[in-house]
Amino acid sequence: MSSSNKQAKAALERFKQEAANEVGVNLKEGYNGDLTSRQAGSIGGQMVKKMIESYENGMK
Numbered sequence: 114m115s116s117s118n119k120q121a122k123a124a125l126e127r128f129k130q131e132a133a134n135e136v137g138v139n140l141k142e143g144y145n146g147d148l149t150s151r152q153a154g155s156i157g158g159q160m161v162k163k164m165i166e167s168y169e170n171g172m173k
Contacts, residue, residue, distance in 0.1 A: 132159040 133140045136155040
């Protein structure tokens with residue numbers, strides 16, 4: 114795996130962790146298959162919300 118891929122993967126993991134904290138879901142390092150669908154959806158939804166906000170702020 115190239116250095117840029119490792120950096121991107123680490124950044125995505127930090128982003129996911131931040132989104133999980135914002136919606137009150139505790140993620141473990143590594144496998145999180147014990148999350149409910151609701152918890153996983155909340156994290157994904159928060160990530161999308163933040164990406165849209167970032168994109169909209171970049172357009173200003």
